[in-house]
Amino acid sequence: MKSLVVYFSAESGTTAKVAEKFAQMAGADLFQITPQKVYTRADLNWTNPLARCNREHFAKKDVPVAGTVKEFAAYDMVYIGFPIWYGCAPNVVNTFCKDYDWSGKKVYVFATSGGSGIGKTAEKLQPYVGGAEIVSARLVSDASQMKDWIPAMPTMDRKEELLYSDPSNPYESIYIHAKIEDDCLTVVDSECEHGPDGGWSYRIITFDRENTVKAIDFLSQGGRDPFATLQRMLGYEQRTRKFREACDERGIQYQDRLAF
Numbered sequence: 001m002k003s004l005v006v007y008f009s010a011e012s013g014t015t016a017k018v019a020e021k022f023a024q025m026a027g028a029d030l031f032q033i034t035p036q037k038v039y040t041r042a043d044l045n046w047t048n049p050l051a052r053c054n055r056e057h058f059a060k061k062d063v064p065v066a067g068t069v070k071e072f073a074a075y076d077m078v079y080i081g082f083p084i085w086y087g088c089a090p091n092v093v094n095t096f097c098k099d100y101d102w103s104g105k106k107v108y109v110f111a112t113s114g115g116s117g118i119g120k121t122a123e124k125l126q127p128y129v130g131g132a133e134i135v136s137a138r139l140v141s142d143a144s145q146m147k148d149w150i151p152a153m154p155t156m157d158r159k160e161e162l163l164y165s166d167p168s169n170p171y172e173s174i175y176i177h178a179k180i181e182d183d184c185l186t187v188v189d190s191e192c193e194h195g196p197d198g199g200w201s202y203r204i205i206t207f208d209r210e211n212t213v214k215a216i217d218f219l220s221q222g223g224r225d226p227f228a229t230l231q232r233m234l235g236y237e238q239r240t241r242k243f244r245e246a247c248d249e250r251g252i253q254y255q256d257r258l259a260f
């Protein structure tokens with residue numbers, strides 16, 4: 001199940017904040033819908049009848065989008081987020097949607113607003129995502145309100161592989177176990193063990209999403225950056241390099257950021 005969060009955010013980054021956090025929670029890719037001509041503050045001043053936002057809305061204008069989503073066909077689920085404008089999705093979101101083939105996809109719509117409810121937002125968006133099923137649409141202020149939209153990961157067989165250990169150091173052994181899926185290494189759990197001789201071994205084991213959450217908690221303790229913590233635990237620069245080499249040897253994509 002591959003999922004994508006696409007969002008548009010203009011005024012104050014309210015929708016962006018929700019989208020970014022949700023993409024992280026769901027392990028989804030993220031794409032920001034940006035108009036080719038970015039909105040200025042004056043463009044968004046809907047109290048001025050001549051402002052760009054009003055002209056575009058009332059003339060039902062297309063708003064060309066910068067950039068495209070790569071391999072859109074590969075996504076099974078798409079979460080679309082935007083601020084409610086005039087009781088529906090901003091034109092730029094509709095223009096974005098028109099450019100892709102939505103057939104067979106499951107779509108979830110989330111919106112922020114200055115007070116309006118979600119109303120008929122999804123119904124109005126449906127013609128632009130022809131062939132997709134809009135499963136749910138919700139007004140939100142925080143990503144946690146969409147938690148139930150994240151599909152439960154099927155429990156996988158635990159697949160472990162010793163990627164690196166340092167035989168030259170008897171006090172310390174480092175085991176890196178990982179789930180390997182889509183040619184990508186995903187580290188989703190960790191264990192720390194004290195050896196009988198006072199040394200320690202550190203293991204990173206992967207299996208399901210529940211454990212991903214545990215790993216994030218573990219690696220982020222005290223507000224630390226999980227990747228930095230992992231690097232520190234793996235040892236130092238040299239070991240990280242060896243880890244990278246071990247990944248390379250196996251043809252596994254090593255990510256600078258862990259794919260949580």
Ligand SMILES: Cc1cc2nc3c(=O)[nH]c(=O)nc-3n(C[C@H](O)[C@H](O)[C@H](O)COP(=O)(O)O)c2cc1C
Pocket residue numbers: 008009010011012013014015016044045046053054082083084085086087088112113114115116117
């Ligand atoms: C052109 C325009 C139209 C808007 N229309 C509505 C609306 O119909 N109902 C509403 O509650 N808020 C409306 N808003 C407010 C935004 O939905 C709200 O501030 C949103 O959370 C901003 O998100 P952003 O910071 O991600 O752009 C409108 C804002 C703009 C700029």
